[in-house]
Amino acid sequence: MAYDYTAMEKKWQEKWIDEGLNLANRDEKKPKFMMIFAYPGVTGYLHVGHLRGYTYTDAICRYKRMTGFNVLFPVGTHATGNGAISLSAKVRNNNEEFIDYLERNGCTEEKLEQLKDPMGVVKFFNEVYVEDYWKRFGFLADWRRFTCTLFPDYGKFIQWQFRKLKEQGLLIQKPYYAPACPNCGPVAVDASETDISKGGNAETQEYTLLKFKHGSEFLVAATLRPETVYGQVCFWVNPEVEYKKISKNGETWIVSPQAAEKLQLQKDGVEVVGTIPGKEMIGWKCEAPMIHREIPVFPATFCDPTVGTGLVTSVPSDAPDDWISLEAVKKDPKMISEYGLSQELIDSVVPISIITMKGYGDFPAKDMIDRLNITQPGDPKLVDAKKQVYKDGYHMGKMKDTCGEFAGMRVEEAKDKMKQAMIDAGEAELFYDLTEEVVCRCGQPVHIRRIDDQWFINYGDQKLTDETSEHCKDMDINPPEYYENVHGVLNWFRERACVRQGNWLGTRFPFDDKWIIEAISDSTLYPLYYTISLYANEGRIKPENMTEEFFDYVVLDKGELASVSKSTGISEDLLEEIRKDVHYWYPLDINLGGKEHMTVHFPVFLMNHRAILPDDMQPKGIIVNWYITGKKNKISKSKGGAQPIPGAAKKFGVDAMRLYYAHVASMFVDVEWDEDIVMTYRQRLDKIMGTVEDLIASESDAPKSDIDDWLLSRFNTHISEIRTAMEKYDLRAMATVAYYEMLNDIRWYNRRGGKNRETLNEALRIWIMSMMPITPHIAEELWSKAGFEGMVSAALLPEPRQISAAAEYGEDLVRDVMSDIAQIRKVAAIEPEQIILYTSPSWKVDVMKLALSMMEEGKLDIPSLTKKCMADENMRKNGKAVSEFAKKTATEFMRSTADAKRPIVELDETALLRSCEEFLSDELGTKVRVCSADEPDLYDPQKKAKVAVPGRPAIFIE
RNA sequence: GCGGGGGUAGCCAAGCCGGCCAAAGGCGCGGGACUUAAGAUCCCGUAUCGAAGGAUUUCAGGGGUUCGAAUCCCCUCCCCCGCACCA
Structure with missing residues (x-):
């Protein structure tokens, strides 16, 4: 339907x-x-x-x-x-x-x-x-x-x-480095490129400026890896670039023209005072920071004046560009002579191994070059090589003994420490730059500019952190x-x-409108x-x-x-x-x-x-x-996942989707969106709709019987299960009860011939309410069809009552018996003429009763139970069988609880199973008779009756 | 590397504060019923073995604690996520 x-x-x-x-x-x-x-x-x-x-x-x-x-x-x-x-x-x-x-x-x-x-x-x-x-x-x-x-x-x-x-003192102001256009001021750099016309994917990077002393001047290189300074062996200058000399705090720095401009945005008092052609510097020796060694200046065309300062310190051990360029220089006699360098000088420059990391040898840069099969400078694969070596080095690397007081530190840690040490010594400064060219909507280049009065919320505040953390408990x-x-x-x-x-759209800052x-x-x-x-x-x-x-x-x-x-x-x-x-x-x-x-x-x-x-x-x-994901982490368009939500709602029904969300998995795992699965939830709802409608429409009525107690007990048990689940916001467990177990119970009730109107009404009332939180629309529809007053969305879930462990246990027994019979028939391959069930001899029930009462008093153990049984004259007649059974019972009971065992002894199994004779015969397609093992003149050709125990009737198939 | 989360039967996914767990539920698959309109419904089955309701081996792999472990501890392997303007 x-x-x-x-x-x-x-x-x-x-x-x-x-x-x-x-x-x-x-x-x-x-x-x-x-x-x-x-x-x-x-x-x-x-x-x-x-x-x-x-x-x-x-x-x-x-x-x-x-x-x-x-x-x-x-x-x-x-x-x-x-x-x-x-x-x-x-x-x-x-x-x-x-x-x-x-x-x-x-x-x-x-x-x-x-x-x-x-x-x-x-x-x-x-x-x-x-x-x-x-x-x-x-x-x-x-x-x-x-x-x-x-x-x-x-x-x-x-x-x-x-x-x-x-x-509260939680707003603080301090300098911040942000992308800005010289005309338009700060701009948003993001993929949507609202403020800018180019470079939406650029990110801000922190460079460490390293100062290399040459006479009274400094060659200033920018690096992302200050922790590699111990591996510096030479210095790269682009011979084709006309560098600038700038004055800064009384010092003279040499950087690319582009860098000079950027520095003016970030540092105070920077002024261009002159120029110097790159090739003039080739062959210089300059003193490297931290290690205070003189290293030679070599030519390299990969030095891009727009990146960093356009000057690069060379750490061939860990920088693939440096490694490959050094190799190239060594093998280029023409260049050597052109710049008046000596082969001897160049050969004296050898890489220094400084970082050890898993999966790499002494020179990670070389390993990566070999791995990617890079043979000369300028290979585009060098970009990946660099990224990979940097990333692995940062996360996995450890400083080697060559690194002075930083030896043994993880790179992650050494990086900050070394950076700070050089800054403190006046050998380094920080500098920010964008990872790619960014152009403002107005056409001007966007650079990182220092903003002196940036506001922050100080979430680092220790008191606030501690108090919040405490409250979270x-x-x-x-x-x-x-x-x-x-x-x-x-x-x-x-x-x-x-x-x-x-x-940007948003609220103005109350202390400063800008x-x-x-x-x-x-x-x-x-x-x-x-x-x-x-x-x-x-x-x-x-x-x-x-x-x-x-x-x-x-x-x-x-x-x-x-x-x-x-x-x-x-x-x-x-x-x-x-x-x-x-x-x-x-x-x-x-x-x-x-x-x-x-x-x-x-x-x-x-x-x-x-x-x-x-x-x-x-x-x-x-x-x-957690998320609903698509295949390959993207909700697939072809499968319809990306279809508009209203379309999905129409296709599957809102309640089916709600049930899907609630039941497909716990809240705390990602789930792959799958229309077929949603469809099965839709079918589940169809099924429930049909079942409830049939119940409502059914004219039949029947007096109450055991099965009614059972159903009401089950449904009240379900109420408490639902309450327990929802205490923990466990919608999934709740849904399992409301959409699966309750339907199964209703089916079983039908199968067992239950037809009582009053019972059904009460069950329906509980059931429909149970469905309301997750599938409110069908719940409301069914509620009204059932003729219940008001709306279920406004109804109050009753407290559970009328739970009857015995009734529930009884039906479990019936089902167990059915499944046992089925199993025997399958294994034995018998075409039965009739099936006889022998319920336990009453003395065994008596043993269990004794065991139960002892358990309730907390005094159950094997010898006491045996003794107590033997005190009973009737039981003593069965001597050995009794002591064996008492032992088994005591062992079994001691592993369980009184509440779990009580129904076994309280249930009148013979009466229950007798009342099911017809049902069982119909279900099994064979005449089923129920006898008590105590009956005189018992028909028991295979002597099965004696193995019957409470909760486990003996089965004889012939 | 640091931090976090995982690896359960054909698939998805519960369980994981130790026993009642051969392990819920769903899907899929097999058989049957209905019956031939159905992406329908209903029963039964679905680790292995078994001519009687049972036995055996299972919860990534290995070891341990325990009378008893999918569940606790240790080690190993594999997968996923985040890493602070961060490459």
């Missing part, structure tokens, strides 16, 4: 909204629960993988609602940055690929006009996220509270937050691994630049703002009312109501209402986010809370969810 899930979804979503089920209003009489998912950045359309975490949030919130909590589930979006600017630029420029992408996802022609404006982009995607994703998936979020980081009221909140950080953080590691992450966090200039607060920093304390956004969205407060006093009062209880009311222009009543809301909903119970947040968002979320809010407002839980 094909169900029209789309229609069903729409119908119920509208009803929920009509009934206001999603609205969260303060209700002091009810416990509250507040949960968010980390809001998404407005970067375009989302794909099916993103819905995973969002779905968890809705399911958990629905469950909490069903267990009596007043739930606040707010949503928002993050639009800070230049994403929207760049998207709108693409539309304005008629970027074909991008517009195609928009249209594929359902964007209409008219909307394109709106998208030409950055804020239009934000507005557009805000709508897409809310309407096409979250509402479409049936989320019961309080839409009234929706906020976006670019809303003016949100900005007020962020400005307040920064004022509080400053009060009291939090419910999932998965447990993250609970453990979060301390390490907090510790590792240092200062973070929190504002930037240039073409700055805009950057993207991570304006998204740390924001869950709190959802408790206030309601009032701003409804127009009851305006951004201009939202002053520092306002937030101080409603959040921190600071200030006098009357004076705050006066200064903010908000009525006292309203201020009180907001203040109470804030304190009712906060702290946040759970912040759920994808694993990418573990090292970025969660730590700053925690630290900002700790820094600004009092103890009783600290967050209580974090859940990290």
Whole structure:
């Protein structure tokens, strides 16, 4: 049967909204629960993988609602940055690929006009996220509270937050090196190339400038590997470049013209004072820093004047370029004579081995050259060679004995130490440069410029780190691994630049208008703002009312109501209402986010809370969810994974997708998106729909019997399993119960002839409720079909009751007997005429009863049990058999619990199995008779009856 | 290298705070029922051996702790992720 899930979804979503089920209003009489998912950045359309975490949030919130909590589930979006600017630029420029992408996802022609404006982009995607994703998936979020980081009221909140950080002394200013255009100031260098026309992939690199003394001047080389100075054997100068002499702090430096310009942006008082042709320097000897040895200057054309300083110190042991160039020089007599060098001098230059690393010999550079089969300077493979040697050296290398006091250190450590030592000695300085050419939109080259007054949030603050770390111990953080590691992450966090200039959307920095607060920093304390956004969205407060006093009062209880009311222009009543809301909903119970947040968002979320809010407002839980990935880490377009979310919702049904997310794996593993798997979940729901509908439609009724006790007991057991699972937010375990075990139980009930209306009604009520958190639409549909009152989304899950271990045990016994019989038939290959089941002789039950009571008193052991049995006159008649059985029983019982064993002795097996004779005969297609081993004149040709024990009837097949 | 996470039956994936684990559940596969409309539904089976419900060998590999280990400890191998402006 094909169900029209789309229609069903729409119908119920509208009803929920009509009934206001999603609205969260303060209700002091009810416990509250507040949960968010980390809001998404407005970067375009989302794909099916993103819905995973969002779905968890809705399911958990629905469950909490069903267990009596007043739930606040707010949503928002993050639009800070230049994403929207760049998207709108693409539309304005008629970027074909991008517009195609928009249209594929359902964007209409008219909307394109709106998208030409950055804020239009934000507005557009805000709508897409809310309407096409979250509402479409049936989320019961309080839409009234929706906020976006670019809303003016949100900005007020962020400005307040920064004022509080400053009060705490957590905002610090220090120099920072950032890409900037001489005309336009700081620019954003990123792949979207909003500010720039070239070089979006460039990154900023820190070079160490090494000063090589030559007379009263310094040749200045730039290196990425200051730890290799002990391997310096010569120095490279490009003979074709006209170098500049610059004066700096009274010294004279020689660098390339390009470097001279860049240095002026980063160093004070740099002036060009002259020039010197590169070839003039060939043959010089200069004194290398750190090692204080004189090394010769050789010619090399690979010295690019645009990279670093255009001068290079040569460490052939670990730099492939150096190795190959040195080889080349040695074999080039023409060059030697041209520059007036001597073969002797050149031959005296030999590489020095300085770093030992696994997989390499004394000279890693040479090994790599050989491995990649590089034979001469200029080979493009040298780029890879360099990268690989650097990377391996950095991570795996250790300094050799040739490295003075740094011998034995890991490269990672030595690098910083050696760099610092040279800086302290005045032999080195730092310098920043971009990895590739970057050109501003205005056409000017972009270089790294020192910004003296950059603001940082000092996450390195020890007190804050310690306090946050301490608080994390009291939090419910999932998965447990993250609970453990979060301390390490907090510790590792240092200062973070929190504002930037240039073409960005975001909130102005309250202490200096030229700055805009950057993207991570304006998204740390924001869950709190959802408790206030309601009032701003409804127009009851305006951004201009939202002053520092306002937030101080409603959040921190600071200030006098009357004076705050006066200064903010908000009525006292309203201020009180907001203040109470804030304190009712906060702290946040759970912040759920994808694993990418573990090292970025969660730590700053925690630290900002700790820094600004009092103890009783600290967050209580974090859940990290892993990803839905595509094959080869990309959701494949051809398989439809990248199809628009609304399309997937239509194809599979929202509930099937929700169930897929919830059940396909635990939250803490990556899952590969696979449509076929989603389809199996859809089929599972079809099956459940059909089963429930059949039950509802069925006219038949029957009096209650044992099987009814069983079903009700099972379902109540399931309620408690669900509660236990959800304590740990284990949606997967919960789903296994609700969508698999409960269906199986219903089937078994049917199979066993159960038909009682009342039982079925109660079972259905529990079952449908159990499905509500994950598949709310079909649950709602079935709830209404079953004629239950109200909506299941508003129903309360009952506490478990009527659990009957005996009833559950009894059915297990029936199933065990059936499977035993099947097995015997298979192995023995018998075509049976009849099957006789002999239940245990009663004396064995008596032994077990004795054992049980002894166990309950905590006095069970083999000799005591045997003794006690022998005290019974009837039992003594069976002498040996009794003592053997007592031994077995005692051993077995001692390994278990009284509760587990009690049903075995309490169940009247003979009566139960007799009542199943007909059922078993039908199921097995053979006449089944049940006898008690105690019966006189027992028909027992193979003497099977005597092996029967409680819980294990003997089986005779003939 | 440092830090983190893993390796479970054909596949995915539970379990992993020691026994009730030959190991949930799903998928796939085999057989049967229905019956021939179905990406349908329902039963049974799916490590190996077994003419009686059992036995044996399994949870990357090796060793150990224990009456008892997929679960705890040690070693080895392999896979994945992050590494602080970082090559």
